[in-house]
Amino acid sequence: MNRRHRPPTGSSPARPCLRMAFSERLCRRGGVICGQALMALADTSMVIAMVTANGGYRPMTTVDQTTHFMRAVASADVLAEARVVRLGRTMSFGRVTLTNASDNKPVAMVSSAFAML
Numbered sequence: 001m002n003r004r005h006r007p008p009t010g011s012s013p014a015r016p017c018l019r020m021a022f023s024e025r026l027c028r029r030g031g032v033i034c035g036q037a038l039m040a041l042a043d044t045s046m047v048i049a050m051v052t053a054n055g056g057y058r059p060m061t062t063v064d065q066t067t068h069f070m071r072a073v074a075s076a077d078v079l080a081e082a083r084v085v086r087l088g089r090t091m092s093f094g095r096v097t098l099t100n101a102s103d104n105k106p107v108a109m110v111s112s113a114f115a116m117l
Contacts, residue, residue: 018045018080019101033073039065041080042096042110049082050092050114059117060092068109077101090116 018041020026026037043062051057079101085093096110 017082018048020078020080022075022077031074033078035067035069038069038073038078038098038108039067039110041078042067042082042098042108043112045080045082045096046094046110046112046114049084049094050087053084053087060114061117062112063091063115064111064113066111070106070108071100073100073107076103078107088116092116 020033020037020041022033024031026033028034043065046062047060050060079099080096081099082094082096085095092114094112094114096112097106098108098110099106
């Protein structure tokens, strides 16, 4: 395996955390953020986590994303904390936890698989 495809050794991997600012444009009626926006946030944060774990950009594409929605988010920012579970040569896997920024309660859990190109 090429060195650029391995996560750094001797240190704990970084866990990128992204914030999606609340916007009415992301909402359904009643100020509830739509699931599509939450899934896009999770996918983006996982790509950033993979790039961080890899030590630089590497082409990849999402092949699977499973989202478990736990509660609605209304009129609040959303935080995404991504964790690489396995960084492989051809496939990589990760998990994202989405939380409501105003009360720090979990909103969704997301698991993803990526083809490393």
